[in-house]
Amino acid sequence: MDIENEPVTVLGLGAMGTALARALLRAGHPVTVWNRTPARAEALVAEGARVAPDPAAAVAAGALTVVCLLDDAAVAAVLDPLGEDLAGATLVNLTSGTPEQARDAAARLGHLGADVLAGTIMVPTPLVGTPDALVLYSGAGGVHEEHRTTLEVLGRTDYLGADPGRAVLFDLGMLDVFFAGMASFLHAAAVVGRDGISGADFAPYAEQVVAILPATFRGLAADVDAASHPGDEDNLVMNAAALAHIVAASRSRGVDPAVPELVHRLAQRAIDRGHGADGFSRLVEEFAPA
Ligand SMILES: NC(=O)c1ccc[n+]([C@@H]2O[C@H](COP(=O)([O-])OP(=O)(O)OC[C@H]3O[C@@H](n4cnc5c(N)ncnc54)[C@H](OP(=O)(O)O)[C@@H]3O)[C@@H](O)[C@H]2O)c1
Structure with a gap:
């Protein structure tokens, strides 16, 4: 046939x-x-x-x-x-x-x-x-x-x-990234919206950040695979300070800070464990402790 x-x-x-x-x-x-x-x-x-x-x-x-x-x-x-x-x-x-x-x-x-x-x-x-x-x-x-x-x-x-579960595992991983990205955009739109900025005015600036994510993901992936989290270009203490600003600006505008607060909590936990000089990729070990 x-x-x-x-x-x-x-x-x-x-x-x-x-x-x-x-x-x-x-x-x-x-x-x-x-x-x-x-x-x-x-x-x-x-x-x-x-x-x-x-x-x-x-x-x-x-x-x-x-x-x-x-x-x-x-x-x-x-x-x-x-x-x-x-x-x-x-x-x-x-x-x-x-x-x-x-x-x-x-x-x-x-x-x-x-x-x-x-x-x-x-x-x-x-x-x-x-x-x-x-x-x-x-x-x-x-x-x-x-x-x-x-x-x-x-x-x-x-x-x-050959693992029949692998296709779906990739699917869930891709959806994980997708939902987190959409939730973060909506949170940011809510924060800037409180100051009268429309979603349409903000979206091009969100896209600017999204454009650097592919290279960022590749760098994070290399760190994850090497179990090495160098913080020479940016470190967790600096990242946590930026996240605290997002949480504070959300709270003062009556916006639920749950999304940045979660990331801030993970960064703070890593800092408390002595990893403040490490890079952002250290968070993978907060999600999945060895
Ligand atoms: N729709 C999308 O955009 C999309 C995208 C990606 C993946 N998927 C996946 O594709 C799959 C199907 O999605 P769908 O959008 O076609 O869903 P759907 O429109 O809700 O159709 C569900 C199908 O499952 C059947 N079904 C449900 N329970 C059953 C049972 N106990 N015994 C026999 N048949 C049963 C239904 O039969 P009846 O007609 O008799 O109710 C129908 O054929 C899902 O796993 C979904 O996650 C969907």
């Missing part, structure tokens, strides 16, 4: 599962779908998808089955009862969760005889199937290799290694 046209099954037709199925249909793949609530398949049938009567028939129809359900409990509810019907199946589990859940699902389904590639979708539904989409994968490397052409229909694929 021409692998470029291999039949693909999609289990789960929520917003994301529907976007995945649609991208595969657009690329010319025969697509079989199944969803707990059958009505959600109707639009895709009009676009050429076939509906399977149950999950077992759906899995049997695809060379590859993409699983995109709400959470791991839903994956267990749909797939675990299939038992031996999963023997020899190739599953690409794009359901979000924790690394532990991804590992557990891969072990459970692997025990039933399936090859499981775990993945995590890093973009919202409108970007699925475009060159801007990114999907991280880990787990069964053979599945990634063999079906790469099909997976590339969904977006750029990055394979991160």
Whole structure:
């Protein structure tokens, strides 16, 4: 069979599962779908998808089955009862969760005889199937290799290694950075907003700071990997003083200082332990003590 046209099954037709199925249909793949609530398949049938009567028939129809359900409990509810019907199946589990859940699902389904590639979708539904989409994968490397052409229909694929939990671990790390960045921007917007400065007036200055973060991250990463935290360019005592100013300016404006206060507390704790002359990267050891 021409692998470029291999039949693909999609289990789960929520917003994301529907976007995945649609991208595969657009690329010319025969697509079989199944969803707990059958009505959600109707639009895709009009676009050429076939509906399977149950999950077992759906899995049997695809060379590859993409699983995109709400959470791991839903994956267990749909797939675990299939038992031996999963023997020899190739599953690409794009359901979000924790690394532990991804590992557990891969072990459970692997025990039933399936090859499981775990993945995590890093973009919202409108970007699925475009060159801007990114999907991280880990787990069964053979599945990634063999079906790469099909997976590339969904977006750029990055394979991160044999541990099925690793893709989701990277996902959570990226979201950690994203949420902290957004929360810090909103906190800063609240502080300057109290003095009548609009978000739009402040945003270009926030962007100025964001522009130096890529190089800053690379420097912090090198320090973290070397477990060395030189403070020759800037040290924790100086950083803590700046953080105290942010906390004070927040308080005096009636703005909740929780975000900078947390960072200040970590810096102060490191100083109290005798690390005041170290650089900011020392905080990694406050988050994760040896
Ligand atoms: N939407 C996004 O932008 C986005 C982006 C990245 C990653 N994701 C991830 O993609 C996955 C799906 O997201 P989504 O946006 O498609 O969610 P959704 O629209 O809420 O759809 C949830 C899907 O899970 C099914 N489901 C839930 N509980 C079930 C159960 N106990 N048994 C069988 N099926 C069950 C639902 O079936 P019914 O239709 O029958 O309720 C539906 O197909 C999630 O893990 C999400 O984190 C989503």
